[in-house]
Each structure stands twice: as C-alpha cells, then as structure tokens.
Amino acid sequence: MGGINVKITMIEALMQTVAPHPCFGCGKIGTTLCDNCKYNIIDEPFSGCILCGNVSPEALCAQHDAPICKAWVVAERRTVLRRVIDAYKFEYVKAAGHTLIELLDAKLPILPADTIIIPIPTAPSHIRQRGYDHLEILARLLGRRREMPVTHLLLRSSAKTQHRLNKVERQQEASGAFHISPHLSIDSNTPILLLDDIVTTGSTITSAARVLADAGFKTVFVAALAYQPLD
Numbered sequence: 509m510g511g512i513n514v515k516i517t518m519i520e521a522l523m524q525t526v527a528p529h530p531c532f533g534c535g536k537i538g539t540t541l542c543d544n545c546k547y548n549i550i551d552e553p554f555s556g557c558i559l560c561g562n563v564s565p566e567a568l569c570a571q572h573d574a575p576i577c578k579a580w581v582v583a584e585r586r587t588v589l590r591r592v593i594d595a596y597k598f599e600y601v602k603a604a605g606h607t608l609i610e611l612l613d614a615k616l617p618i619l620p621a622d623t624i625i626i627p628i629p630t631a632p633s634h635i636r637q638r639g640y641d642h643l644e645i646l647a648r649l650l651g652r653r654r655e656m657p658v659t660h661l662l663l664r665s666s667a668k669t670q671h672r673l674n675k676v677e678r679q680q681e682a683s684g685a686f687h688i689s690p691h692l693s694i695d696s697n698t699p700i701l702l703l704d705d706i707v708t709t710g711s712t713i714t715s716a717a718r719v720l721a722d723a724g725f726k727t728v729f730v731a732a733l734a735y736q737p738l739d
C-alpha cells in the first residue's frame with residue numbers, strides 16, 4: 509500500500525518538473541505567463557496611491573508625510589496578477605516567483621547603483637506554514653536581476669500577523685512592528701528599496717520606512733507586487 513503511494517508521489521513530482529505550465533492569463537502552454545499577458549499587465553497603468561488608495565498618477569500621492577521617496581507597484585491584485593501571486597504564495601508554483609519579479613523589474617526605473625534591498629520581514633508563523641520565506645526568495649531574485657544586495661536590516665518585533673485586523677488595528681499593530689538589526693551597520697546614506705508583496709493599508713510599509721528614517725536613512729524607496737484595497 510505504502511509503496512503505491514510513494515510511487516504516485518514520485519510521479520507527481522516528476523510531472524511538475526516536466527509538464528510545461530500553462531499561462532496564467534490565457535492558458536497557452538509554455539511559460540507561467542506568456543509575453544502577451546505579461547505586457548498586458550505591465551502596460552496597464554497603476555492609478556492608485558498604495559497608502560490611501562486614492563486615484564493618483566504615481567503609486568504614492570502627495571498627501572502623506574511617510575518617509576518614502578517613491579513607490580512602485582506592478583498592479584492591483586486582481587485577475588491574472590492575482591492568479592500568479594496566489595500560485596506563488598499558496599500553491600508552491602515557484603516558477604511564478606520568477607514571473608512576478610520580471611513584472612516588478614519592468615516597473616522599476618534605474619535605481620542608484622548602491623541601493624540595497626530590504627524585504628519586509630515575514631512573520632515566523634508564515635514561514636513555518638509554507639516551509640520557506642516567500643518574500644526572501646523574491647528579494648533574492650530581484651537582487652540577482654538588478655545586482656543589488658539583499659540585507660536583513662529590519663527585524664520583526666511582533667509575532668502577530670495582520671490577517672484578521674481592521675484598518676485601525678493594523679495601524680496600531682504596525683507601529684512598533686519592526687526594529688533595526690543590532691548586528692548590521694550600514695551607512696545611512698545608502699538608498700534602500702523596501703520590498704513587499706501585497707500592500708493593503710500601507711501601514712506595514714509606512715512603519716518599516718519610519719523605522720529606517722528614524723535610524724537616519726534618507727532615501728527609502730518602496731516596491732510592491734500588488735495593491736489590494738481593504739474590503
């Protein structure tokens with residue numbers, strides 16, 4: 509009995525490596541996202557501010573005092589982009605991670621050469637659930653593409669996660685959620701690219717940026733895969 513199960517598991521593993529993945533957009537067999545569907549996402553202008561959701565030509569509108577120089581986001585988390593993100597985060601389709609970073613890379617301008625990437629620290633409970641740190645992998649993929657180092661300058665102070673919190677609770681929870689690693693010393697003139705996957709209220713990204721600003725960092729950029737308004 510056990511032997512058969514082992515055999516099935518092996519076949520499944522083999523199938524996942526040899527079977528070409530259909531495109532998340534149109535179903536065309538080949539890659540996780542065909543060129544057509546990729547450009548549809550990239551070309552669609554993102555028209556909301558990631559901190560307030562208001563219509564804005566930039567991903568960060570002028571009305572915030574958050575210490576963020578500039579922000580970029582691939583698109584709103586819906587339709588095709590949503591499918592790719594969900595496949596990466598919840599269905600272990602790691603090829604989708606490469607696709608997501610390709611999309612983000614296409615949205616980002618040329619950044620200062622000495623920019624370092626700091627992923628928003630993932631909650632330990634999420635890493636345990638998935639068996640890997642999904643944002644860390646994305647940060648490394650982006651770092652390889654852009655030749656920027658990934659640094660864990662930010663550490664998580666609180667073990668709570670934000671899934672079941674409303675907007676006010678999220679803001680309270682987010683302030684004090686991070687601190688600067690005592691093990692690293694980085695010149696505060698170094699530009700920082702904060703990386704997050706999905707931005708909802710912007711409270712996490714704002715508090716992370718504030719911790720960095722309080723530590724003297726002058727240039728904090730934000731890059732996110734998707735924006736999702738809190739419903």
Ligand SMILES: [Zn+2]
Nearest residue numbers: 531534542545
């Ligand atoms: Zn397609």
Ligand SMILES: [Zn+2]
Nearest residue numbers: 557559560569
């Ligand atoms: Zn705004």
